[in-house]
Amino acid sequence: MPIPLYGFLQGDTIGLLILAEExxxxxxxxxxxxxxxxxxxxxxxxxxxxxxxKTMDTAITVAQAGLQALDRFDVIAG
Amino acid sequence: MLSRDDWLPLARKLDWDYSYVREEEVFPEVISGRPWLPHSEWKDWEESFKTSYREYVDNQYEKDMAVYAVRDAVGRIEDVQKLATPWMNSLKVHAAALPLAEFTGVIGNLRGARFGRDSAWRTMATFGALDEYRHTQIPLLLFHHLVRFDSQFDWTHKFYHTNNWFAVAARHFFDELTVGQNAIEFHIATNFVLETGFTNLQFVGLASLARESNDHMFERMVTSIQTDEARHAQIGHPVLETVMKHDPEYVQYLVDKWFWRNWRIFSILTGLSIDYLTALDQRPYSFKEFMEEWIIDQFLRTLDEFGLKKPWYWDLVIDELDIYHHMIYASAYSYRATLWFNFVIPGPAERKWLRQKYPKYWDDMDAVWEQISERWRTVGPGPENELAVHGTAMPTFCDLCQLPLSAGTPRHNTARVLAHDGRKYIFCSEPCEWIFRREPERYANHQDVVKRVLSGEAPAELPKLLTEYFRLTPETWGKDAHHGSYAWLGPRKKSAA
Structure with missing residues (x-):
């Protein structure tokens, strides 16, 4: 079951709905x-x-990070 | 026979004492508004225009005739076809957003005409309702006949009857402001904040923009509307003055709430029209300059005059003057098929102008336009490539204002998530969350477009969402007005050939 998340990419002008897998x-x-x-x-x-x-370890999964439906995450330069 | 000056005060003040019902039953708080006060507190309600019905009708007739005369002289389809492309699309925005929003003002004023607490207030609100009916009919008449040469003008009638995302946002705003509002909050929010604070002067500015764009029909229409606004906007002042004596904190809350809600809608309609949908050589000022000259200073003076403080988020409004409508325009361009009007990319000359007017954040916005331009260079111009230069992921919306999550800056979007009663909400900004927290019972059950998609009410696939839910068609949905054909873009990149 995909998990809908609010994604915000640094440099962008709008948040996007991203469907993630666990x-x-x-x-x-x-x-x-x-x-x-x-x-x-x-x-x-x-x-x-x-x-x-918090900056997360990108090797872990969405489930391990504890991301839940309709949470916000950010992707920033770095 | 009484003279006019002796008769009018008698005709305007027709209150009496009720003998077999209580005053609270005639004017229930739920619909008259709070604080509930006996009529003795309202009996001195007064405004400066003091118009009789006969004078009102004579005056409105003259104004209508002036509008029709201009329409006959310069309002033919061939006149409209001569307008610059960006301005034509600004017209489509206003054609959709204005008429039925004005009709909701009829409903709000009629509530004041029945449940306002003094007869002079009710008389004035009756004229206000007639004004707003006029402001509905004139743009419906003038804009809808343009559908014969451009089907996007069909949205003059259609807009508010769709679930298009911008219509959802506009309905959410006007339903609360006017349709479902008690008389006190309606007149403070609409007459004092919206009209005195924004539209009365906005229409002066819009008339000036229209004149620069050689659109004399629109110029005459908004000038005619503005003269009505200047009169009926006066209803709000004495309502506010009376409530201020009894509950100044409530008035401050209403002003803070409604300035923010108005700012959100206003900055999109007017910001986009001035800075993007007016040809560069026809722009008399930037949106920020317009706000600083016409709106900001006079609104602060008005607040001071009534003993009110500037809204707690004022610094944020000042900061947003530099960025919010730019974030919205770039986002809307990249989701233009979700709207009913066409867009233009700001070219090098426009971007130079925008950088000069908006130095604070323009570097970040310029990078976005460069990236969009690069996509057109890669795929090449042409209507067949429209959707290759278009967003594909679902855009997101604020649970309060229902507008895109495009607040803050490209470096830091200010969206914020709130858990409330077992549900998650997201807001574009701190003031939108603050308004929700003050009255969650009013807003919590409304679903934004994303939640409607997730619940299955609206289709998730973009083409179905556009056609079945937003009620657009390939013919009417928004496009790049030039389909990416701009000389300054240069030749198509060879690697993509």
Missing amino acids: NDTLQTLARKLQDAASLRVAGRKQVRVVYNH
């Missing part, structure tokens, strides 16, 4: 958001995922 890594989640916003924001290789004001 087993997606945060790296995958970041890529989904970057792909979704690529019309407005050029892709970056080095990014960080921020959730609940």
